[in-house]
Amino acid sequence: MSARSTRASNALARLKERSGNQGYSMTITGAGHFYLSETPDGPPLCPPMELDDFVAFVNAQGPQKARRVSKLDTEFEKQLVKKTEK
Numbered sequence: 001m002s003a004r005s006t007r008a009s010n011a012l013a014r015l016k017e018r019s020g021n022q023g024y025s026m027t028i029t030g031a032g033h034f035y036l037s038e039t040p041d042g043p044p045l046c047p048p049m050e051l052d053d054f055v056a057f058v059n060a061q062g063p064q065k066a067r068r069v070s071k072l073d074t075e076f077e078k079q080l081v082k083k084t085e086k
Contacts, residue, residue, distance in 0.1 A: 008055060012024060015058050018064070019061070021038065
């Protein structure tokens, strides 16, 4: 497995984890493009895409994980707002 397909496979694994749907499947065309389907034999959910576009597409699918925000992040954002108000 190449680094290209590993990156795409990792994006697919994250989607399966987020969505709870283990049926998602990735296909690589002979030209090296990727596409996603909900089942291994199902219709494609997107046209064949380059790696970066495919990973971005897969990452945008399904429920998104909430970003963890620390107290320090919150305080920093407050400081930024204060500086822009002056």
